[in-house]
Amino acid sequence: MTYPNHPRAVVLVHDQDPNLARRDIGTLDAELRTRGFQLDVHSFDHSPDVAPPPLPDARLLVIMGSPDAAYDDTLTWLAPEIAYVQEAIDAQVPILGVCFGGQLLARVLGGSVRRSERPEYGFVDVDTSDPDLIPPGPWMEFHGDTFTAPSQATVIARNESAQQAFVLGPHLGLQFHPEIDLDTYDAWAAAWDRDGVEHAADIDEIRRAIADAEPAARVRCSALLDGFLARSSAVPR
Helix, strand or coil: CCCCCCCEEEEECCCCCHHHHHHCCCHHHHHHHHCCCEEEEECCCCCCCCCCCCCCCEEEEEECCCCCCCCCCCCCCHHHHHHHHHHHHHCCCCEEEECHHHHHHHHHCCCEEEEEEEEEEEEECCEECCCCCCCCCCEEEEEEEEEECCCCCEEEEECCCCEEEEEECCEEEECCECCCCHHHHHHHHHHHHHHCCCCCCCHHHHHHHHHHHHHHHHHHHHHHHHHHHHHHCCCCC
16 A cells, blocks of 8 residues: 555565565664655565666665675676666665665675675674764674775775775665564575575574574664664655
């Protein structure tokens, strides 16, 4: 159902199973709805023949994580998604990119993405030059790729493994997962089981850490979203 008086947030998700993909939005789902947004969720990889949501009246675009690589041009759905992100940039729609989403945003804006020499799994702290937007953490990481922010962007968080956050105009790219909760992590695990994916990380230990950290992680996600919305002028009015 469409609510004309509710600002729209377009959310791009990625998984073969639309139900798992929707769960990947995590705590950002409730946080955006609480702030008055109507979520318009789309998947280029699962629904290639479905037209994506229109952008001219969208208040923001959120790009979630993916098991695929933002540099893998053999993915048939990646080029259309890149074109859509570029369309949002041209239309001055603020973009929040999360993990894969941050990597894709970096690529489209002129940065680069590559395999990481130091993959990160679990909660980490980061060094931040903008603690009002990106506090030191801990933030949930689960990535084997990493971005290099565009030269014109400002990197506002990093650690010894990777750049962790950058801003460019109204856009914010993140390497970590502020949206993490147990349901999101369990959705990832269901996809790993389905696809026979194995990780070097102790995924059971990470799940226990998420269970312990979930209340605090929700607070950090909420604060980050408020900071992003205020700075990008995407906050509902």
